[in-house]
Amino acid sequence: MPLLTAPAGSPAATRDPDGMAVASFVLGLLGLLVLNLFLGPIAIVLASVALLRGTTRRGRALLGLTLGIADLLVLAAFVQADSTISWSL
Template identity: 40%
Template sequence: MAGTRTTQSTNNGMAIASLVLGIIGLFVFPIVLGPIALILGFLAHRSSPSGLAKAGIVLGAIDTILGIIFIATGGFGLIG
């Protein structure tokens, strides 16, 4: 039982980390934090599917897309 609880806690921790990074990535460094949130979300979801992991995956994808758009447009006129 102790091994199962530790695994569940680790997966829940990865899901929470994915969610937090996805939220922070909306405001800072989306091109860096987005893929990290995606990876953590997929790992957590593969082990034990949860809403937190799904939310982290969605936010990570949004962050990544926003980061790519930000780079492609030259920072929305904020850079150079």
């Protein structure tokens, strides 16, 4: 019966958190431009899980976490400015 998860220390076990760190960075960056209501929280969750699993790309995960929080702050600023959930350039 095959294992569903990779053993600790294997290449696949370190690749998953690293991929999550990169994905959180990309989604956080993209969230500053579009869909920040959805992409911001996803970036925060991915970065948090990557950090908890011990990613080797810690800086990228922290950047993804910061960008995810910034997405929500940008959304909050625009909601305060024009009292709607959506915004456009």
